[in-house]
């Protein structure tokens with residue numbers, strides 16, 4: 464697999480499929496992420512047979528149960544959209560997606576806080592999830608899925624980018640027969656990355672890998688992937704990053720001379736105090752990794768800045 468393969472709501476790519484005949488072109492998705500990704504785009508409303516332009520639709524009910532109704536005449540489009548959503552999941556399963564980006568607020572694509580209208584008095588609560596988004600989450604509970612609006616938050620965006628690259632490497636490993644050594648290699652190179660998100664999950668995953676034998680691989684893979692994606696969904700924090708930097712420092716501190724040790728310690732402390740960005744100590748570590756030829760660290764995904772541009 465070369466590029467990332469991402470699902471995306473069609474209107475975010477600039478396709479004029481919205482109810483009003485317009486689109487919601489997102490330049491970051493198309494022009495920046497697009498350099499690294501091939502997109503599989505779906506518009507569930509148009510795909511299920513609704514015309515463009517069309518009357519707007521909305522969720523009506525309450526958080527425990529709602530229908531999709533056409534605003535103008537109350538026509539119930541729930542079944543039509545559900546059937547299309549379920550059918551399209553098979554196509555998406557074949558595509559081996561690394562992630563999905565949905566259009567926020569939509570009664571079809573919105574991932575969270577979609578308005579639900581009360582059938583009694585028309586008041587709204589923001590507790591809905593779009594019909595297509597709900598099916599996507601049900602079918603692929605561990606796939607990285609975000610809305611375009613949330614991706615404007617740098618921390619959410621960074622987390623999403625990390626996760627979609629993790630899934631890409633996972634698919635690459637699964638593209639041929641998986642041996643125990645492949646899993647150990649995968650787990651090893653992701654060590655520090657996982658630790659920045661969840662040290663607890665990292666320990667649990669380590670136990671799972673330690674107990675692995677060839678005949679258990681088929682059972683192992685889904686469990687490991689579940690833990691991997693659950694771990695990576697936990698947000699990394701400064702203190703978790705600092706902890707990982709300490710681990711890395713400990714791994715090769717005996718190679719460093721006293722000046723280098725002091726310099727790296729200072730950079731790490733400055734990062735912890737919010738004075739410099741993480742990339743500064745990481746760049747310095749990478750310099751020492753190259754200087755002292757530390758293969759174990761050189762292979763760590765955590766130290767690779769491939770997603771820097773993103």
Ligand code: SF4
Pocket residue numbers: 472473474475480481482505506507508509566569571572
């Ligand atoms: S939000 Fe979803 S259903 Fe609405 S126009 Fe965009 S892709 Fe189509």
